[in-house]
Amino acid sequence: MLHPENDINNENYRNKIYLGDSAELLAKLPDSCVDLVVTSPPYANQRSKQYGGVKPDDYVAWFVPIAEQLRRVLKPAGSFVLNIKEHVSTGERHTYVMELVIELRKKGWLWTDEYIWHKKNAFPGKWPNRFRDAFERCFHFTKEKSFYMDQDSVMVPMGEWKEKRIKYLSGNDLERHSSQVGNTFAKNIANWAEREKAYPTNVLNIATNCKNVKHPAAFPEELPSWFIKLFCPEGGVVLDPFMGSGTTAVASVKLKRQFIGFENKREYALLSCLNINKILGFKVSVPTASRSESRIGMSNMEG
Structure with missing residues (x-):
C-alpha cells in the first residue's frame, strides 16, 4: 500500500508520492528520468488558504527555478504540459502567464503548442466588463523539436x-x-x-469536476489522461510536481504508466495515496493527520 515518503531513493524513486517542496525534491531526481511532466501549479494569488499564495509580480521568479529542474529531469524526447490561467486584477487580465512563457523560452524551453481546455460545464455568471471564464490554457513545452507524440492514441470519431x-x-x-x-x-x-x-484539434472539451474530491483545484482525470496518452509511451514515467489530490498519478496507473508525485501539504499527499490505493484495489480508510507514513512502494509497477 502506498504512503507519502519524505526522501528520494535514487535507486527506487518511481511510483511514489513525496511530501515536500517541489524545488527541493526535484533536485534529488536523476537527469533525464521523466517522459512527461503534466501539472497545474497554484495560480498567482489563488488558494492562499491552502498553499500560501504567490503574488503575480513574483510568480515568474518563483516558478523559473522549478522549470529549470523540470528541464533537467525531462528526457530529450519528453514534454512538459503546464495548465495555468491568469486572473483578473483591478479590471484587467494580469500578464504573469505571458511573462512566464517568454521567460521559459529564454531558459531554453521550446513553446511547441498551446492547448485550450474548454470547460463545457462552466458555472454561469455575469460581470460588468467580461463574460464567464470557460477555458484554461495548457502550454506544451519541449526540449527538442523532435519529441515523442502518439497522435493516433487521441483520435476522435469523424462525427x-x-x-x-x-x-x-x-x-x-x-x-x-x-x-x-x-x-x-x-x-x-x-x-x-x-x-x-x-485527429483532434487543440481545443479539449472537458467538463470540470462537479463532485467533492476534497481538493479546491483538482482538474478532471480526463485532462491529464489525454496528454499522457499523447506524450508518454506505455511504461514511461509521468511527473506531477504539484500533485494535489493525485489525479495525474491515478490517470497514469490506469494507462499503464509510472508516476512521480510531489505535494507539500500533508493532507493532500495522504489524499493522493488514498486515491491511488483505491485504483490498485487496496482497502483504504480516510487519511488522518496522525496516520503513519511508512515507506512502502509499488514494486509491482517498477520498470
Missing part, C-alpha cells in the same frame, strides 16, 4: 459532418490543392471518406 461533407464533394475536394488565400495549408477531403476517426 456527423463526415456524411454531409463527403456527400457533396467538389472538384477541389477530390485532389490535394493549395490554399486559395495563399498559405501553405493543403487538403484532400476525399482521403477521409473511408475513415471512422480523425
Whole structure:
C-alpha cells in the first residue's frame, strides 16, 4: 500500500508520492528520468488558504527555478504540459502567464503548442466588463523539436459532418490543392471518406469536476489522461510536481504508466495515496493527520 515518503531513493524513486517542496525534491531526481511532466501549479494569488499564495509580480521568479529542474529531469524526447490561467486584477487580465512563457523560452524551453481546455460545464455568471471564464490554457513545452507524440492514441470519431461533407464533394475536394488565400495549408477531403476517426484539434472539451474530491483545484482525470496518452509511451514515467489530490498519478496507473508525485501539504499527499490505493484495489480508510507514513512502494509497477 502506498504512503507519502519524505526522501528520494535514487535507486527506487518511481511510483511514489513525496511530501515536500517541489524545488527541493526535484533536485534529488536523476537527469533525464521523466517522459512527461503534466501539472497545474497554484495560480498567482489563488488558494492562499491552502498553499500560501504567490503574488503575480513574483510568480515568474518563483516558478523559473522549478522549470529549470523540470528541464533537467525531462528526457530529450519528453514534454512538459503546464495548465495555468491568469486572473483578473483591478479590471484587467494580469500578464504573469505571458511573462512566464517568454521567460521559459529564454531558459531554453521550446513553446511547441498551446492547448485550450474548454470547460463545457462552466458555472454561469455575469460581470460588468467580461463574460464567464470557460477555458484554461495548457502550454506544451519541449526540449527538442523532435519529441515523442502518439497522435493516433487521441483520435476522435469523424462525427456527423463526415456524411454531409463527403456527400457533396467538389472538384477541389477530390485532389490535394493549395490554399486559395495563399498559405501553405493543403487538403484532400476525399482521403477521409473511408475513415471512422480523425485527429483532434487543440481545443479539449472537458467538463470540470462537479463532485467533492476534497481538493479546491483538482482538474478532471480526463485532462491529464489525454496528454499522457499523447506524450508518454506505455511504461514511461509521468511527473506531477504539484500533485494535489493525485489525479495525474491515478490517470497514469490506469494507462499503464509510472508516476512521480510531489505535494507539500500533508493532507493532500495522504489524499493522493488514498486515491491511488483505491485504483490498485487496496482497502483504504480516510487519511488522518496522525496516520503513519511508512515507506512502502509499488514494486509491482517498477520498470
